[in-house]
Structures are given as structure tokens and as C-alpha cells.
Amino acid sequence: MSGIRVRGLRKSFAAQQVLHGIDLDVAPGEVVGLIGPNGAGKTTLMSCLLGFLFPNGGDLSIDGRPSDDLGIRARTGFVPERMNFARGATGREFLRYMARLARVPDVNDRVEKLLARLHLSDAAEKRLHHYSRGMLQRIGMCQALIADPDFLFLDEPASGLDPNGVMLVREVIAEQRARGAAILLNSHQLAEVERVCDRVLFLAGGVIAKEETLRHAAGEIPIAITLLDGTVEHVTVSSEAEIAAAVRRIVEGGGDVIDVRRQTADLEQIFRSAS
Secondary structure: OOOEEEEEEEEEEOOEEEEEEEEEEEOOOOEEEEEOOOOOOHHHHHHHHHOOOOOOEEEEEEOOEOOOOHHHHOOEEEEOOOOOOOOOOEHHHHHHHHHHHOOOOOHHHHHHHHHHHOOOHHHOOOEHHHOOHHHHHHHHHHHHHOOOOOEEEEEOOOOOOOHHHHHHHHHHHHHHHHOOOEEEEEOOOHHHHHHHOOEEEEEEOOEEEEEEEOOOOOOOEEEEEEEOOOOEEEEEEOOHHHHHHHHHHHHHOOOOEEEEEEOOOOHHHHHHHHO
16 A cells, blocks of 8 residues: 655636645555644645545545545545534434445444444434534544545544543544554644644645654654653653653652653644744
């Protein structure tokens, strides 16, 4: 699987040029964040990759094939910022319908597993018009994952979620990365982008103004642990759980930890400078 590849993408609406030659790659097992001010072209870029819009120039390919190839679409999941569908169905009915459309082999088993994973089993028989905004986002994640997609496009996936929901979606994204999905995430929530992404692309004025690597190697997160005496311990971990384990080892060894932070770019500062 060769991932997502964009070269020289241009898109205009009438006389307005929105994208001015975008290049990007998303490898299998990688999460790439797309951030930038409103009007920068993020949604337009994602819409071109999903086949909702036709570009005016450039090349798009997913796993070496055109992005609108039906075989590629069958391997693609998409979470829009706001889910729009008939709200009369229950959560379970909606997911069963989506599973049948995607020709999932064991519809009932797949649906029940996703409902459980996104903590929606207790709401499965509720009609969608009774779902809260956060529940709709979680059912949207379920439908995107229904066929175990190789390519995931997430547009503000944590929008409207409470802290527990945000952490849940973060875990699900990590699981999808671990199984090898190529993930493009569009978000204004910089803290979440920093937590889940391997790289970040800053769009401004229809171009990629800056790119930052957040993980120095696949799955590696550099951490700085500051001790009471001013000493700073630099360690590299591969998961959130390992951060706690690293701190615990230092404390058990007699160290007084006063601060733990990721050694990553300051996304807020970069956002300001790149906008």
C-alpha cells in the first residue's frame, strides 16, 4: 500500500484560486494533521481527495490509483465535521445500513463491536434525532470505520465531544494508525493535533506554508522530564502509557519530578507565524 499522494494540486472557484499547487504525502500507518486559518483551503483539499470536488490541475492518487476509483472509495472512511443523514433511524439501524452498503461480511458482529468501542451500545436503539452532538460524532466515527478502511479522512473528529469522548477518539485514531491506516486529519484543536499526529501541515492562502514533524520516528515521542534540582531527563517513548512509566521509574529512583512535557514544536506559535 503506497498511501496518499498529492502533487501540484490546484483548485479555483470561478475567478478565485483556492489551492495553489499543493504537495503532500500520507504514508500507511501515519497520521498527518492539516491546520490553518479559516479559508486557507483545508476543506477544499480534503474534498478534492474524497472526490467531492474536481481539481483544476495537479495529480491525486491513493495507493497509486485515482482518488475517485471505486475500489479506493471502498477502502476509504470519512468523518465529516457535522453528520447529515436521516435522523429517524436508530444508531444500530444506521450502522447496519452502512455495513450492508460497504458489503461487510458479518454485519451484526461488526456493528456491535463498533458500538461497543465508541461507547454507544446503550444508545444503539435510540433514534439519531435524540443523539447529542457528541454522540453523533461518535456514530460518525463508527460509520467511517465500518469496513476497516485503509485510508481515513477526519474533518474535526473531536468537534462537540466532552473530554471522555475526545480521549476515546484519540485512542481510536491511535489504533487505526497501529493497524496501518493512512490518516489525514483536519482540525482547529491544536492540542489534539499535537497528541495524535506524526506530522502537521500548515495551510495559509492556499499553499503549505510550513511542515512540522511531531514524532521523530515512527511511533516515537520525545519527552523532557524536569526534576526539582533543575535536571532535565530526556527520554523517548512510543505511547501515552510509557510516559507515566518513565516518570514512575525516575520517582522510584529518588527523583522529584516537577514537570513533564513533550519536546515538540509550539503549534500555537507556528500557527500564528504561518497564518
